[in-house]
Amino acid sequence: MSKFTNILAIESSCDETAAAVISNDHVLSNIIASQAVHQFYGGVIPELASRAHQQKIIPVVDEALKKAGMTGKDLDAIAFTRGPGLMGALLVGVSFAKAYAMALDVPLIEVNHMQAHVLAHFIRKKLPDGTLNAVPEFPFLCLTVSGGHTQIVLVKSHLEMEVIGQTLDDAAGEAFDKAAKIMGLPYPGGPLIDKFAKEGNPKAFPFPFPQIPDLDFSFSGLKTSFLYFIKDAIAKDPDFIEKNKADISASIQYTIVEILLRKMKRAADQTGITDVALAGGVSANSGLRNAFLKMKEVAGWNVFIPPFEYCTDNAGMIAIAAYYKFRKGEFAEQRITPMARLSLSSKT
Numbered sequence: 001m002s003k004f005t006n007i008l009a010i011e012s013s014c015d016e017t018a019a020a021v022i023s024n025d026h027v028l029s030n031i032i033a034s035q036a037v038h039q040f041y042g043g044v045i046p047e048l049a050s051r052a053h054q055q056k057i058i059p060v061v062d063e064a065l066k067k068a069g070m071t072g073k074d075l076d077a078i079a080f081t082r083g084p085g086l087m088g089a090l091l092v093g094v095s096f097a098k099a100y101a102m103a104l105d106v107p108l109i110e111v112n113h114m115q116a117h118v119l120a121h122f123i124r125k126k127l128p129d130g131t132l133n134a135v136p137e138f139p140f141l142c143l144t145v146s147g148g149h150t151q152i153v154l155v156k157s158h159l160e161m162e163v164i165g166q167t168l169d170d171a172a173g174e175a176f177d178k179a180a181k182i183m184g185l186p187y188p189g190g191p192l193i194d195k196f197a198k199e200g201n202p203k204a205f206p207f208p209f210p211q212i213p214d215l216d217f218s219f220s221g222l223k224t225s226f227l228y229f230i231k232d233a234i235a236k237d238p239d240f241i242e243k244n245k246a247d248i249s250a251s252i253q254y255t256i257v258e259i260l261l262r263k264m265k266r267a268a269d270q271t272g273i274t275d276v277a278l279a280g281g282v283s284a285n286s287g288l289r290n291a292f293l294k295m296k297e298v299a300g301w302n303v304f305i306p307p308f309e310y311c312t313d314n315a316g317m318i319a320i321a322a323y324y325k326f327r328k329g330e331f332a333e334q335r336i337t338p339m340a341r342l343s344l345s346s347k348t
Ligand code: KG4
Pocket: 014, 145, 146, 147, 148, 149, 172, 173, 174, 176, 177, 188, 189, 190, 191, 192, 194, 280, 281, 282, 284, 285, 286, 311, 312, 313
């Protein structure tokens, strides 16, 4: 056996079919096939997602292995996302991983998708000056913001995490996507709002902030007030959105980012922790990234933001989580099944 641990990881929880090969904590390949089929419907259609995963999983795995310069014989384990996610979509990845692990006679590793988003910070990369990228030290706080989740996570070690705040309704990514839908933008609208917001005034249209206790979030009230604001404005001027696209985008983005930032400030105050990380698809948002980076100067936070390729769903993050589980000997059995709902703290 080589001194490196080589793991093939598969991610199929939603609408990206992804495979990655990791050698210890260095990702050698990270292949993602996005499913364009959902754009037409304005949201992810679970059954179409499952079918697209079935079509793409073998070519994606094949490409990941080739790019890493490996064949099945070089692998020490096969990892997969067990949940949370869409049941049919997860099933494709889990079934493939089980079959491949059995064929190669190597261990199987199950990964929690939300834990993997956090652990994306531990993927090591050589920087141009020859040094390795910095990784957070324990304990740290991680704001995980995706299309399905919004969580403040207290990260105690690689595999020990506690959710100390979360959304009571919509996720932050959903808030972006729903606002975009109300503006008539295609799915997923979050990245488009980000793009238009760059040219706009974030204070042009003020929206109300939710009053939610503790470290929890709510975005459904904001969605409703945004909907009525747009309806009223269009009634007065049918071209309102077209004329004000940048200002509307900047204003809604500012509000979502402020809601997230205020809670993170509270979490930092309550825990006394100033090592703060961002994770999940919405951490690709430039407004959110800039707001966090500013906190370096304003509050002395040590801020960690993953590279873009590890923000939105990818298998590199599943692979790094699997590497830490491999080191602890945490393997799954062949009879394992996917779980559409899987909490971060649940021992599986
Ligand atoms: O983590 P992710 O890829 O998938 C889930 O696990 O949900 O997150 C997807 C979410 C979508 O809601 C998408 O609109 C949002 O992340 N997103 C963004 C940006 N890039 C992705 N939202 C705002 N600005 C962005 N640049």
